[in-house]
Amino acid sequence: MTIENAVSKIxxxxxxxxxxxxxxxxxxxxxxxxxxxxxxxxxxxxxxNLESANIESSKGESELFTDYGAKYNxxxxxxxxxxxxxxxxxxxxxxxxxxxxxxxxxxxxxMVISIKSGEKGQAFSRITENLQRLSNDMxxxxxxxxxxxxxxxxxxxxxxxxxxxxxxxxxxxxxxxxESSSEIRDLISNVREPLGKISADIxxxxxxxxxxxxxxxxxxxxxxxxxxxxxxxKEIEKHMTVQPGTDEELDYITFNITLLSLAAEVLExxxxxxxxxxxxxxxxxxxxxxxxDAVENxxxxxxxxFISGNSASAENIEKRLSSIISEFDGIIDEFNNYxxxxxxxxxxxxxxxxxxxxxxxxxxxxxxxxxxLHHVRILQQIEVAKNDAIKSVQxxxxxxxxxxxxANKSLDTMESLLEGFITETGxxxxxxxxxxxRDNENMVELKNSKMKFFDEIxxxxxxxxSIISNFTVFPDGFQSKCTSADQNIKDLQKIGSEISxxxxxxxxxxENLIQKKKNLLKERNISSWEIKNTNFVNLxxxxxxxxxxxxxxxxxxxxxxxxxASGEVTFF
Numbered sequence: 001m002t003i004e005n006a007v008s009k010i011x012x013x014x015x016x017x018x019x020x021x022x023x024x025x026x027x028x029x030x031x032x033x034x035x036x037x038x039x040x041x042x043x044x045x046x047x048x049n050l051e052s053a054n055i056e057s058s059k060g061e062s063e064l065f066t067d068y069g070a071k072y073n074x075x076x077x078x079x080x081x082x083x084x085x086x087x088x089x090x091x092x093x094x095x096x097x098x099x100x101x102x103x104x105x106x107x108x109x110x111m112v113i114s115i116k117s118g119e120k121g122q123a124f125s126r127i128t129e130n131l132q133r134l135s136n137d138m139x140x141x142x143x144x145x146x147x148x149x150x151x152x153x154x155x156x157x158x159x160x161x162x163x164x165x166x167x168x169x170x171x172x173x174x175x176x177x178x179e180s181s182s183e184i185r186d187l188i189s190n191v192r193e194p195l196g197k198i199s200a201d202i203x204x205x206x207x208x209x210x211x212x213x214x215x216x217x218x219x220x221x222x223x224x225x226x227x228x229x230x231x232x233x234k235e236i237e238k239h240m241t242v243q244p245g246t247d248e249e250l251d252y253i254t255f256n257i258t259l260l261s262l263a264a265e266v267l268e269x270x271x272x273x274x275x276x277x278x279x280x281x282x283x284x285x286x287x288x289x290x291x292x293d294a295v296e297n298x299x300x301x302x303x304x305x306f307i308s309g310n311s312a313s314a315e316n317i318e319k320r321l322s323s324i325i326s327e328f329d330g331i332i333d334e335f336n337n338y339x340x341x342x343x344x345x346x347x348x349x350x351x352x353x354x355x356x357x358x359x360x361x362x363x364x365x366x367x368x369x370x371x372x373l374h375h376v377r378i379l380q381q382i383e384v385a386k387n388d389a390i391k392s393v394q395x396x397x398x399x400x401x402x403x404x405x406x407a408n409k410s411l412d413t414m415e416s417l418l419e420g421f422i423t424e425t426g427x428x429x430x431x432x433x434x435x436x437x438r439d440n441e442n443m444v445e446l447k448n449s450k451m452k453f454f455d456e457i458x459x460x461x462x463x464x465x466s467i468i469s470n471f472t473v474f475p476d477g478f479q480s481k482c483t484s485a486d487q488n489i490k491d492l493q494k495i496g497s498e499i500s501x502x503x504x505x506x507x508x509x510x511e512n513l514i515q516k517k518k519n520l521l522k523e524r525n526i527s528s529w530e531i532k533n534t535n536f537v538n539l540x541x542x543x544x545x546x547x548x549x550x551x552x553x554x555x556x557x558x559x560x561x562x563x564x565a566s567g568e569v570t571f572f
Contacts, residue, residue, distance in 0.1 A: 006509075007233045009502055014226045017274070017495055020488045021219040024281070027485045028213045031478065032206060039471045040198055046460045046467075047188050047195075053456040054184045057449050061177045075432055076163065082425050083156055089417055090149060092410045097142040099407040103135035103373075106400050110393045117387075130376050138373070138407065141366045148362055152355040155348055162345045169338045176331045177450070180324050184457075187320050191306055198298045201291055202473060208287040215280035218273045225270045232263040247532075253517045254529050260510040267503045274496045281489040292482060299473050307468050318468070321461040328454050335447045342440050349429045356422045363411070363418060370411055373404050 111129065236256050242249045306317050377400060384397050521527065 003233060003237050006502075006506065007230065007237065009498075010226060010230050010233055013495060013498060013502070014223070014230070016491070017219075017222055017226070020492050020495070021216060021222075023488050024485060025216055025219070027481050027488070028209055028216070031209050031481055031485070038473055038475055039467045040195065040202065040473050042463065042467050043191075044195060044199070046463050047191060049456060050184055050460050051188050053453045054181055054188075057453040058177070058181045061174065061181075061446060061449075071435065072163070072432075075428060075435075076160070078428055079156070079159075079425070082421055082428070083153070085417055085421055086149060086153060089414060089421075090146075092414050092417075093142055093145045093149065096407050096410050097139060097146075099403045099410075100135050100139035100142055103400055103403050103407075104139065106396050106403070107135055110396045110400075113393050113396075130372075135373075137369045138366070141362060141369065144362050145359060145366070148355060148359045152352065152359060155351045155355055159345070159348045159352060162341055162348055165341050166338065166345065169334060169341060173331065173334045173338065176327070176334060180327060180331065183320065183324050187317065190315055191317065194298070194302055194305070198295060198302060198473060201295050201298065205288055205291045205295070208284040208291075212281050212284035212288070215277040215284075218277040222270055222273045222277070225266050225273065228266050229263045229270070232259045232266070235259055250517070250520050250524075250529050251532050253513050253520065255531050257510055257513045257517065258531065260506055260513065264503055264506050264510065267499055267506070271496055271499045271503070274492065274499065278489065278493050278496060281492065285486060285489055288482065289486070292479070295473055299471070303471055307471060309468065318461060318464055321457055321464065325454070325457055325461065328450075328457070331450060332447075335443070335450070338443060339440070342436065342443075345436060346433060349433055353422075353426055353429055356418070356425060360418050360422060363414060366411065370404070370408055374408075377401055377404055 107129075236259050242252045305313050305315055308316070309318070377397075381397055381401070384391065384394055517529070521529065
């Protein structure tokens with residue numbers, strides 16, 4: 001190996017090592033500080049948004065439906081009590097009808113007697129005729145009361161059916177809402193564990209990269225050591241031409257042997273630095289590669305299980321979201337059905353109140369009839385008292401009086417019952433209508449919340465499509481940088497082999513010089529030679545690593561001032 005080749009080789013090793021360390025010095029921090037959204041992060045954010053929207057939607061739904069039965073059951077219990085009161089009304093109407101029929105029959109019998117009495121019974125006959133007509137009016141109005149009561153009961157039963165429909169609609173809404181909410185929770189729960197595992201493994205790649213950076217600390221030692229070797233080679237190069245057979249030749253050979261020995265020793269140090277640095281890189285980078293491989297396998301498994309459009313997995317996120325979205329139409333239909341039922345409900349409550357007032361109006365029409373009956377009855381009694389020809393109808397008049405009094409008592413009771421029914425039922429239905437109105441507003445808010453939730457699900461599905469198109473677990477360029485770092489580490493290992501090979505060749509050159517020196521010493525019949533070249537001292541002064549100074553001094557038989565600890569860099 002020529003000196004020129006040696007210098008060239010050292011320069012080559014120096015350039016390569018500088019380039020490798022420079023690239024690794026740029027790559028490691030870049031990997032640690034690399035920013036940018038990944039598919040994993042996007043998916044985690046999407047699921048987080050879905051979870052928040054689901055919680056918010058479920059919260060509103062729970063608050064609305066939980067106390068619905070407790071809120072309205074007492075109202076309907078009171079309404080049922082009022083319906084029971086209507087049962088009494090029905091009984092009283094029946095009694096009035098019966099009394100009316102009896103009054104008409106009695107009036108008819110009295111009419112017959114008065115007619116038989118001839119002219120003396122004419123006045124009584126006219127009175128009785130009025131009585132008969134009023135009795136018939138009573139009967140007709142009683143029928144009207146029965147009809148109105150039947151209509152009222154019909155509206156109340158309709159109200160019950162509507163309310164039952166509302167409860168069923170709410171149960172359906174609650175059930176469908178719970179199902180969709182459960183679907184989302186189940187989806188998120190299934191995805192979260194493997195997604196979390198991937199994320200945790202991704203995060204675990206950074207500590208070994210951080211640890212690998214420690215290998216960069218030896219770069220300056222390697223650079224300075226290579227400079228020392230280059231200095232040795234350049235010093236050898238200065239004395240290439242000497243006169244054969246002269247003291248200068250012998251001095252040159254001895255000097256170069258020492259320089260080669262020093263260079264070889266420094267190269268051994270360099271090789272140990274390279275080996276140590278490579279060892280740090282390799283051991284930690286193996287961890288990085290293992291993590292990258294594990295993450296890649298997890299990514300493939302995750303894609304197959306949750307992402308791939310070709311997958312038949314029941315856990316496929318896109319398919320499950322599409323299913324939830326399709327079921328959402330049923331929820332919206334149920335909301336629309338609820339609002340329709342609500343409209344019927346309000347209309348029916350108005351009908352109940354209106355019908356109760358109509359009954360009262362019929363009752364108020366019946367009151368004057370009863371008043372006239374009283375008046376006719378008095379006239380009838382007077383006529384019987386003064387007309388001996390019709391004394392035989394005295395019992396009939398008494399019976400008529402009893403029937404009128406009975407009917408009057410029934411009317412009094414009915415009046416009190418109807419007034420109470422109208423007042424209390426009106427208050428109940430008013431409270432009910434107000435509550436229903438508030439519930440309707442809440443239901444509108446819930447529907448809007450569900451629509452917002454639906455939009456969030458749809459947005460998630462659209463976002464998922466983008467995620468699926470390019471599913472990544474690391475930021476852009478991360479893996480290519482890892483590949484570059486891996487190649488640089490392998491290249492650094494090759495430099496170690498090159499240095500070892502170079503040391504072997506240098507030792508061969510040194511052995512050749514040693515043999516040449518032996519021959520010259522033999523020719524001169526001397527056993528040793530002291531170096532007269534003073535350049536060695538200047539060379540040592542330029543060394544920046546104490547250990548190399550000490551090695552040089554030992555080779556030259558010189559005392560070297562103790563400074564920094566062996567192996568440390570000394571700056572001048």
